[in-house]
Amino acid sequence: MNNDVFAGQWRQMRGSLKSWWGMLSDDDFEKVGGEKDKLVGLVQERYGQTREEAEREVDRRLSEYDASGMAANLKATASEFRANVSNRASEAAQKLTSSVDSARSYFQDKSVDELTSDLLTLIRKYPVQSCFVGLGIGYLLAKGTAGSNRRYLSD
Numbered sequence: 374m375n376n377d378v379f380a381g382q383w384r385q386m387r388g389s390l391k392s393w394w395g396m397l398s399d400d401d402f403e404k405v406g407g408e409k410d411k412l413v414g415l416v417q418e419r420y421g422q423t424r425e426e427a428e429r430e431v432d433r434r435l436s437e438y439d440a441s442g443m444a445a446n447l448k449a450t451a452s453e454f455r456a457n458v459s460n461r462a463s464e465a466a467q468k469l470t471s472s473v474d475s476a477r478s479y480f481q482d483k484s485v486d487e488l489t490s491d492l493l494t495l496i497r498k499y500p501v502q503s504c505f506v507g508l509g510i511g512y513l514l515a516k517g518t519a520g521s522n523r524r525y526l527s528d
Contacts, residue, residue: 383407386438393434396420
């Protein structure tokens with residue numbers, strides 16, 4: 374954690390810092406005021422550590438604090454993502470239901486001649502796309518009948 378982030382998160386971190394370093398008083402934390410070097414100095418002084426030991430200890434604790442903050446942030450993001458996916462899935466299900474109902478009523482209301490006329494109009498309007506749809510349907514039919522042909526050939 375760099376010094377700018379440390380200073381910015383100082384108020385939120387004070388509770389964790391107090392639990393880690395119980396020998397430091399509220400006045401000590403006021404003196405630190407978000408400056409990492411002052412915290413290292415106080416840890417060094419109160420716990421009888423060398424400067425390097427105190428720096429390692431402070432860095433280790435701050436890394437733990439960062440990791441716990443990231444975990445909480447990740448959990449919140451995952452929860453938000455889950456809610457977003459759930460809402461979108463619900464909207465998609467509603468749209469699909471609406472589309473199926475619309476298609477069902479279309480096929481129930483039209484006669485075979487009207488359906489044929491509508492299909493020819495679509496083919497004339499979209500000839501390339503119609504060819505691809507026809508090829509796809511032909512492929513699926515061939516795949517479906519190929520399995521049944523193997524069954525008859527093996528008997």
